[in-house]
Amino acid sequence: MKRTAIIVALLGLAGTAQAGNLSAWKLPPVPVPKDNPQNAAKIELGHRLLFDFRLSKNDSMNCASCHLPAAGGAGPTPRAFGHGGELGRWAPSWVNSGYSTSLFWDGRADSLEQQTGVFPGHLGPISAPGEMGGDVDSIAARLNAIPEYRKQFVKAFGSEATPTNIGRAIAAYERTLVATGSPFQRYVNGDDKAISPAAKRGFDLFQGKARCAFCHTPPLMTDNGFHNIGVPQVGPLKEDLGRYEVTKDAADKGKFKTPSLYNSASFAFFMHDGAFSNLKEVVDHYSRGGNPKDANQDPLMTRLDLSEKEKSDLIAFLKTLTDERLNRISAP
Numbered sequence: 001m002k003r004t005a006i007i008v009a010l011l012g013l014a015g016t017a018q019a020g021n022l023s024a025w026k027l028p029p030v031p032v033p034k035d036n037p038q039n040a041a042k043i044e045l046g047h048r049l050l051f052d053f054r055l056s057k058n059d060s061m062n063c064a065s066c067h068l069p070a071a072g073g074a075g076p077t078p079r080a081f082g083h084g085g086e087l088g089r090w091a092p093s094w095v096n097s098g099y100s101t102s103l104f105w106d107g108r109a110d111s112l113e114q115q116t117g118v119f120p121g122h123l124g125p126i127s128a129p130g131e132m133g134g135d136v137d138s139i140a141a142r143l144n145a146i147p148e149y150r151k152q153f154v155k156a157f158g159s160e161a162t163p164t165n166i167g168r169a170i171a172a173y174e175r176t177l178v179a180t181g182s183p184f185q186r187y188v189n190g191d192d193k194a195i196s197p198a199a200k201r202g203f204d205l206f207q208g209k210a211r212c213a214f215c216h217t218p219p220l221m222t223d224n225g226f227h228n229i230g231v232p233q234v235g236p237l238k239e240d241l242g243r244y245e246v247t248k249d250a251a252d253k254g255k256f257k258t259p260s261l262y263n264s265a266s267f268a269f270f271m272h273d274g275a276f277s278n279l280k281e282v283v284d285h286y287s288r289g290g291n292p293k294d295a296n297q298d299p300l301m302t303r304l305d306l307s308e309k310e311k312s313d314l315i316a317f318l319k320t321l322t323d324e325r326l327n328r329i330s331a332p
């Protein structure tokens with residue numbers, strides 16, 4: 001009798017722990033900066049700008065050229081191509097980027113607004129000569145010359161297009177690209193059937209034996225931190241020092257931002273330099289402990305020796321993070 005009572009109590013505990021774990025992964029509301037409140041007109045304008053070729057030199061590209069919606073909002077080539085030819089890094093997804101406390105693989109931008117590259121002294125995709133190569137003042141002037149655009153800016157900001165407003169509108173739209181419709185989010189919000197038994201086993205591995213949740217932490221599935229996980233260097237750069245480029249702290253060599261993993265099952269490539277091209281390669285990398293020969297590798301990376309079944313369960317879990325709606329965004 002006593003023994004049954006203990007088992008029942010333990011099961012009860014396990015039950016609460018499980019429920020507690022689940023709600024810990026609910027995506028919170030996206031934080032919005034005080035100087036750029038959301039409004040419907042602004043979001044609609046940002047949506048339009050994201051797909052507008054006028055933001056680039058010679059109308060050659062838009063944001064979606066390098067962040068392909070159907071590829072989870074990430075790069076269609078292992079390294080992005082801009083006006084400067086092949087860049088050193090792969091374009092990460094903009095899905096859930098509204099939660100990031102620092103942007104870019106090395107965290108060199110403090111906000112989505114700053115990331116776009118419209119502020120003086122901050123290069124970003126619009127202004128970087130090697131990317132869209134645009135001139136922000138002439139872009140603003142050109143948009144104001146289009147009555148429909150000018151009207152949209154006035155509706156959103158109470159004033160005509162300025163470089164700052166262009167950045168703010170784009171950021172406002174990006175803050176809506178949140179994977180709340182993913183099966184995993186439906187699961188953590190109480191729909192037990194939203195994910196398969198294999199995915200549930202994968203989720204247990206993710207939080208347990210496979211150690212993923214040490215860095216891909218709740219609730220965002222990222223600690224918004226930087227780690228060196230021993231990704232092989234590929235592409236045109238001889239060496240990418242990552243976070244070190246920003247901090248100049250030797251301990252940061254080879255560290256890159258922990259990505260959120262949402263929609264990653266739709267990516268064509270993975271990691272800062274696009275070194276891997278499917279989730280199996282990613283999971284194999286973790287299973288072998290990354291690159292133990294890299295003296296700077298994070299001590300959290302250890303050999304996991306996952307079985308083939310465990311690997312496929314983990315991948316089944318990662319697939320539940322995709323919000324299909326975000327793979328279908330297109331020009332308004």
Ligand code: HEC
Pocket residue numbers: 050055061062063064065066067080081082083087089090091092093094097100102103104105106112115116125126130131132170174
């Ligand atoms: C030429 C290709 C290219 C174009 C065009 C481009 N991007 Fe990017 N984007 C990249 C690359 C490459 C990175 C990563 C660069 C790095 O980390 O140094 C990136 C990073 C980002 C990030 C950071 C995500 C994160 O989690 O840190 C956001 C957000 C983003 N881009 C949005 C945009 C927007 C908005 C536009 C249009 C105004 C745009 N991009 C146009 C290639 C491009």
Ligand code: HEC
Pocket residue numbers: 092093206210211212213214215216226227228229231256257258259260261264269270271272273282283286298300301314
């Ligand atoms: C020590 C921290 C850490 C641990 C542990 C960890 N990750 Fe990561 N993860 C990262 C960082 C940092 C990156 C980006 C590294 C880079 O680009 O060089 C990353 C990248 C990824 C990517 C590629 C996503 C993208 O946008 O390119 C996937 C998928 C991934 N991790 C899944 C996992 C899984 C599954 C596990 C457990 C088996 C795991 N991670 C364990 C920190 C970690």
